[in-house]
Amino acid sequence: MxxxxxxxxxxxxxxxxxxxxxxxxxxxxxxxxxxxxxxxxxxxxxxxxxxxxxxxxxxxxxxxxxxxxxxxxxxxxxxxxxxxxxxxxxxxxxxxxxxxxxxxxxxxxxxxxxxxxxxxxxxxxxxxVVAGINTKTVSRASVAIVNVDTTVQDKAIAFPTDARLYHKARGALVRLAKQRGIDLRQSYERVSKRALMMNGRYAHARQMRRAKREQKRLRTCLGRVIRDIERKVVLQQTEAGQEHAELKRLLEIAKRIHAQQRHDKGKVYSVHAPEVECIAKGKAHKPYEFGVKVGVVSTSKESFVVGMQALPGNPYDGHTLEASLQQVKRLTGIAPKEVYVDRGYRGHGLAEPVKVWIAGAKRGVTVAIRKKLKRRNAVEPVIGHMKNDGRPGRNFLKGAQGDAMNALLCGAGHNLRKILRRLALLCASFRVSLNQLLASKISNLQLTD
Incomplete structure (x- = not known):
């Protein structure tokens, strides 16, 4: 109701x-x-x-x-x-x-x-965004000139190694099979736990041949559990006609983990979050990030977020620009006229009336455009502040739907922080001016006395 x-x-x-x-x-x-x-x-x-x-x-x-x-x-x-x-x-x-x-x-x-x-x-x-315009934190004219960039919204998963994935997939299958009343021949709980521990120890000691042997043992245990469950599930369905939709989905994920090789595409990096993607953004301290790509659109003047959305599938940055600008128009009712992006957006394919300026451009660049191109870098601290002060740094919401919702709400949280700072500064400046007025009144009274 x-x-x-x-x-x-x-x-x-x-x-x-x-x-x-x-x-x-x-x-x-x-x-x-x-x-x-x-x-x-x-x-x-x-x-x-x-x-x-x-x-x-x-x-x-x-x-x-x-x-x-x-x-x-x-x-x-x-x-x-x-x-x-x-x-x-x-x-x-x-x-x-x-x-x-x-x-x-x-x-x-x-x-x-x-x-x-x-x-x-x-x-x-x-x-x-409407509240930001009402409080004059951002002006409507600023929405026409925006900076666009992409980042990675990390998922709440451990760093994926083959040994850990084999162990987690086997454990998840065993737990779900017990809940469904499937009597397995062997769970390999102690064997798998010890093999994972020894794999980490051997890898730390750089004894890679022994580490690979333990990893192979983990993969063998996973394969045996998969085949055992498949036999028991088929037997139960033929006898009682039971459906195991959740178990079948987990079996498909476990099979992908069991079969995938190092250089395969579309790999599974987490058992509980199979939608996670491996994204390389060229960072020296963090070569690979595991999550989903997110597009961020902020005003060039105030760095106010007017668009933010998850981009599953790790698309090329230039192919995401049109969707990001459409979201800005959907939220604000204003279509951006000038867009400033980095070199990852080359080949975006957008035509007039939107003018897209790419960092490093030389032809047709005036003094005003050059200033705005330098101002494009302001979108980077926006992303950094959101990751430190907000929640894009580690997303705990489930599934691809959770990725999309968390990205949008993180943009809202960033805007509210800017609005609160604006309201607090207005109040502080009002207090200062009021104190100055009172001080001048008191000084005038003292002079007249």
Whole structure:
């Protein structure tokens, strides 16, 4: 059922004080709560709920928690726990009085993301762009001149080695087979665990021939478990007609891990996240990153994120430029006129009216264009700040859908941090000017006396 709106009561509570009366109304978070159009949020996401059943959790509460999570780099569990301690967070989420209990179970955050999907997260990113324009953190004219770049959103997986993948795939198959009531001939638990340990020791000692022997033992154990499960599953299906869809999916992943070679394409790098890709961005300290490529579009003047999306399949950077600019137009209603990119975007294929300037260009470069080409480098610290202060550095959400949602929400978190900094600076400058005015008034009174 649709959630009930958080309506304000007309009368005061005798034993409780309203949050509006407790808080400093000049605080940045307090002022931010009035810059977001929560009515539009409730109308947009309210259509995703059914008309019958138990009333859902207030939409403003769920959206506010996601904004706070990605603004302050919290997990689902910690953002709910900190919400109880912070009255400014509660006011942002629409609470009238201070609450001393957790508002939701952290698992509700996952269910809400599944409900709104990628489109809902993109809508939330668009709301931060509107809030940025309303607070004058970014101007509408700045959206026409943007910097575009790509980065890698790392997945929460261990560094993939063949030995570890064999061990993890075998363990996952054995656990799932036991849950389905399949009696295996042998689980190889102790054998595989010892082989993985010895493989790491031999590799550390540079005894590579012995390390490969242990790796081969792990691969053999995985192959035996795969064949044993396949025989038992076929036997169960012929006798009782049972379906094992999840087990079949895991068997396919395990077979790919068992069969893949070093130089194959489309390899599996994680058992629980088979969508992970190996991406080389040319970094000396980190030759390979495991996750998904993400396109970032920021304004050239304010470095405000006006577009961010996951790009599965590790596409060529130049082929992603059109999709990134279409997202900017979708979110802001303004089509960029000047785009500044690095040399990885050569061969993008975009025609007029969009003018794409590639770093290192010489022909037709004026003084103003040269300044903007130098300003293109500002997108790099934007990505760095998002990875350090936000959550693109390690994505914990599941599947390709989780990759897309995390990228969009991280862009929203970056924008909210800039808006909060803008509101805090405005308040500080107002205080300074007010103090100066009072000091001048006092000095004038003293002179007249």
């Amino acid at each position: 649709k959630p009930k709106k958080q309506e304000r009561s007309g009368c005061d509570d005798l034993f409780r004080m309203r949050l509006e009366q407790m808080l400093d109304q000049r605080h940045a978070l307090y002022r931010l709560s009035g810059k977001i159009d929560w009515t539009v949020v409730e109308d947009h996401f309210g259509a995703l709920y059914s008309e019958e059943g138990r009333p859902g959790i207030p939409i403003r509460l769920m959206v506010g928690l996601h904004y706070l999570k990605h603004t302050f780099n919290e997990s689902d569990e910690t953002v709910v726990a900190r919400w109880v301690e912070n009255p400014y967070w509660q006011h942002l989420c629409g609470e009238e009085y201070f609450r001393h209990e957790m508002p939701i179970n952290p698992s509700q955050m996952t269910r809400f993301r599944e409900r709104i999907g990628k489109e809902g997260c993109e809508f939330m990113l668009g709301l931060t």
